[in-house]
Amino acid sequence: MTRPPILAATWLFALLFAAAVRGTGVEAGWLAAVTDRYKLIYSTFDDPWLFDLEKDPDELNNLFTNPACRETVRDLSRQLAAYGDKHKDPRAANAKIQADLKWAVAGKGPYVSTPPEKPPRKTGRPGKRKRKTN
Secondary structure, three states, X not given: OOOOHHHHHHHHHHHHOOEEEEOOOOOOOEEEEEOOOEEEEEEOOOOXXXXXXXXXXXXOOOOOOOHHHHXXXXXXXHHHHHHHXXXXXXXXXXXXXXXXXXXXXXXXXXXXXXXXXOOOOOOXXXXXXXXXXX
């Protein structure tokens, strides 16, 4: 049975409870889980963020380390990790995002920031030759 696009999206949202969203482009960037109320974002270069979209629609207050939000972080992180495994999303394979997700799902104690991966060194512009000096 084929579902109309709007119904398929509603069905998928009900099944997952959170939509998985990710940055686009060549570099990893970020990975997020979004519900009607919360937005949880993992970044390859920054600490994770959790925003309560009802109380903070401008996304100014990061609640990721707030003990009162621990179960929300744990639940959304489980869903995001499952999304990454199922769809083999390369952003979920990033070492920093994996470490942050691991803490969020099963970690105990306070969150400790994971250092970002170092970007690969650029060796020069492709197709350009070095000029000879006399």
